[in-house]
Amino acid sequence: MTGSMVEQPLDEPTLLVRAQEGDVRSFELLAGRHRAALYRLAARVLGDPTEAEDALQEAMFDAWRRIRSFRGDSAFATWMYRIVVNRCAGMLRRRTPVPVEEPAETPAPDSPERAAELDAGLAALGRAVAGLRPDLRICWALRELEGLGYADIVQITGASEDAVRGRIHRARVQLAVVMRPWR
Template identity: 45%
Template structure:
């Protein structure tokens, strides 16, 4: 059997424990594992790729500095989601006015190459982005964590500092509002 076949990728708990001991390579593995997810969350919450990059860098820098405060090494991903979400919510609350949306800055799935289909998909994505901006920051965070990142209600509650019932309510209101705005696209 080749050596590469025997390579086992360590889980989050193992890597976090190594990071606590000062292992930079373990931290690099965690960054590679979660950087894309944190960036997608931040960029969708903030509608600003540059701010999202700044937030993600701050989150990972904070994670490196405060790894000793993490009580459960297996909860590393939830810890990152919580830090990213909280930083985004703080930034959204501090903004004076909403940022303009740059449709070219959002990632668009390309399922077909027909121009008319691409125009329709881009229009739908732009409408969804505008609709997401109309949600409260808390609703947007809960909706994105559930619908885009697949997190459970309890975990979202831990991330945003609310109970599961409040999270369900925020998501239900967000879904209703989004469904109303997106009716023309059905």
């Protein structure tokens, strides 16, 4: 029989077991499958691509160091989200809040002034999100930007479902208040 054998990609449980046995390449493959989503979360929570990359690299290192302690109580992706969230939360705690300014008059639709106002509104929203407490920002980003359900957010953050719902509600209320002048 002629033909070449094509190596099939390993499934997640196999990669996980190999990584827990110390196989760096298996861990890289496993973590690499989730890297884009984890980076996107870090960038949304931190609001800075460079900081997000730093947070992700540090989280990957944390995960590698702790891979043997992963028990499988949740999905590997959920475990990784939690590590990234914890890393981002630590970085946010070390920051100082940025004030949000009020908008000027409302220009005519479809004008360059209107386009500039929309850009300013998006920038104000970014600053408003940056002004949220880290626990509120993380829950809000996981729900509103990543589209995760409450059960997943509970597992990622380690907070109760009531706490998660409360944090998302408080974030929405605070953002609505800050962004009211931009409506």
